[in-house]
Amino acid sequence: MSSAFRSLSFFNYRLWFVGSTVTNIGTWMQRTAQDWVVLTHLTHNDAGAVGVTMALQFGPQLLLVPITGLVTDRVDRRKLLMITQGTMGLLGLALGVLTLTGMLQLWMMFLFALGLGIVTAFDSPARQTFVGSLVPQKLLSNAVGLNGTSFNTARLIGPAVAGLLIAGVGSGWVFLINALAFAATMVALTAMRASELTPQDRAAKGRRGQIRDGFRYIHGRTDLVMLFIMVFAMGTLGLNFPIFTSTMASTVFHQGADTFGILSSALAVGSVVGALLAARRERPRLRNVVLASAGFAFSLTAAALMPSYLAFGLVLPLVGISSITMLNNANAYVQTTTPQALRGRVMSLYMAILMGGTPIGAPLIGWVDNAFGPRWGLIVGAMGGVIATVTALIWFARSHSVRIRFRVSRRMPFGLEITDDRETAATEIAVIETEAKKS
Numbered sequence: 001m002s003s004a005f006r007s008l009s010f011f012n013y014r015l016w017f018v019g020s021t022v023t024n025i026g027t028w029m030q031r032t033a034q035d036w037v038v039l040t041h042l043t044h045n046d047a048g049a050v051g052v053t054m055a056l057q058f059g060p061q062l063l064l065v066p067i068t069g070l071v072t073d074r075v076d077r078r079k080l081l082m083i084t085q086g087t088m089g090l091l092g093l094a095l096g097v098l099t100l101t102g103m104l105q106l107w108m109m110f111l112f113a114l115g116l117g118i119v120t121a122f123d124s125p126a127r128q129t130f131v132g133s134l135v136p137q138k139l140l141s142n143a144v145g146l147n148g149t150s151f152n153t154a155r156l157i158g159p160a161v162a163g164l165l166i167a168g169v170g171s172g173w174v175f176l177i178n179a180l181a182f183a184a185t186m187v188a189l190t191a192m193r194a195s196e197l198t199p200q201d202r203a204a205k206g207r208r209g210q211i212r213d214g215f216r217y218i219h220g221r222t223d224l225v226m227l228f229i230m231v232f233a234m235g236t237l238g239l240n241f242p243i244f245t246s247t248m249a250s251t252v253f254h255q256g257a258d259t260f261g262i263l264s265s266a267l268a269v270g271s272v273v274g275a276l277l278a279a280r281r282e283r284p285r286l287r288n289v290v291l292a293s294a295g296f297a298f299s300l301t302a303a304a305l306m307p308s309y310l311a312f313g314l315v316l317p318l319v320g321i322s323s324i325t326m327l328n329n330a331n332a333y334v335q336t337t338t339p340q341a342l343r344g345r346v347m348s349l350y351m352a353i354l355m356g357g358t359p360i361g362a363p364l365i366g367w368v369d370n371a372f373g374p375r376w377g378l379i380v381g382a383m384g385g386v387i388a389t390v391t392a393l394i395w396f397a398r399s400h401s402v403r404i405r406f407r408v409s410r411r412m413p414f415g416l417e418i419t420d421d422r423e424t425a426a427t428e429i430a431v432i433e434t435e436a437k438k439s
Contacts (some may be wrong), residue, residue, distance in 0.1 A: 019188025026181025028158025031430030033174040051366030055359035069348030084123035089182030096175030125348035145279025159264030191237035214345030226395040230388035236357030238384030247374040270320025292326035297385030304378035
């Protein structure tokens with residue numbers, strides 16, 4: 001089996017991969033329909049309303065992080081996932097019925113987004129850490145990469161299908177299909193072989209200070225602190241793709257729902273490629289996180305400057321490759337360097353920081369779009385990659401005695417030379433070869 005697909009040799013992981021892919025397709029269909037309904041049916045192209053919807057959907061992950069992480073470490077993650085996945089399916093069903101009957105109003109959509117956000121706050125850390133029960137520790141990085149492939153394959157298929165269905169039969173049916181798709185993960189979780197699941201190292205019940213344990217652990221890891229700052233910058237400013245693609249499609253290029261879905265799929269093409277590349281690597285590297293952040297800033301800026309719908313769509317795969325390379329390497333690094341007993345609490349904070357910045361960033365990007373135009377929204381989003389890259393370079397310089405100087409050579413006409421005194425290694429910025437040390 002190809003090195004990129006090693007985890008699929010395990011029965012339980014194969015079930016999980018197939019089930020989650022089907023569910024992810026439905027989720028991306030609903031996200032596409034939700035943003036389009038808010039933008040074109042419940043408002044008159046109000047990007048700010050889309051931003052508020054996203055803020056309500058992702059905000060609970062930040063507010064509930066002290067609880068969700070500890071719950072993930074204490075309870076059976078398989079059973080927790082069955083509860084959260086079933087609840088999200090019921091929310092999708094109710095949203096579909098309200099849309100088809102013509103009863104849906106903007107305030108109702110806000111409530112559904114908030115409800116989905118609360119459930120997702122418990123689902124995300126459980127889903128991320130459950131992978132550790134499906135494969136051996138040595139394949140955890142590969143499994144995380146394949147999870148990214150599943151997620152972004154769904155992003156490739158879901159928005160395109162949603163766009164066609166919205167144009168053909170309406171958004172209500174898209175919500176109903178999403179509700180049905182959650183059954184795939186439920187079936188997969190039920191059919192797994194319990195004897196082949198890696199026992200979960202649960203946090204002890206009744207002991208005080210367990211929530212603080214997670215925060216203390218992160219505080220003692222300067223590499224994780226740096227990584228979390230990078231992820232927050234990217235999540236707050238850069239990962240507002242629903243706003244970017246919907247506003248560029250509708251107000252700049254004057255396209256309909258079907259072509260809006262194609263833009264989201266173009267973004268996902270690059271994401272799938274980036275996820276497969278991440279899955280091939282034996283272990284995650286911080287240098288890849290840094291380089292991908294810089295690439296994201298460059299590609300999103302280039303997208304803002306594209307003069308036509310076609311040119312904009314052709315640049316989006318580069319945005320997808322850089323963003324998923326950054327996120328997959330960051331995710332795998334956090335999981336593979338964190339003890340299992342603390343992994344739920346650490347990953348809940350990671351997901352909260354990644355998604356929790358949306359309540360700040362999404363309304364901000366929506367306001368910039370309304371005030372100055374969607375192209376300026378993309379420029380502001382690119383600043384997330386800039387901030388992440390600068391943060392990492394500062395950390396490398398402080399924690400690894402790194403000296404940075406400008407250098408000119410024939411092989412690299414313009415670049416940076418980074419020398420780490422402790423590792424006695426010199427590398428160019430194109431191959432930042434410094435790895436974080438555990439505290």
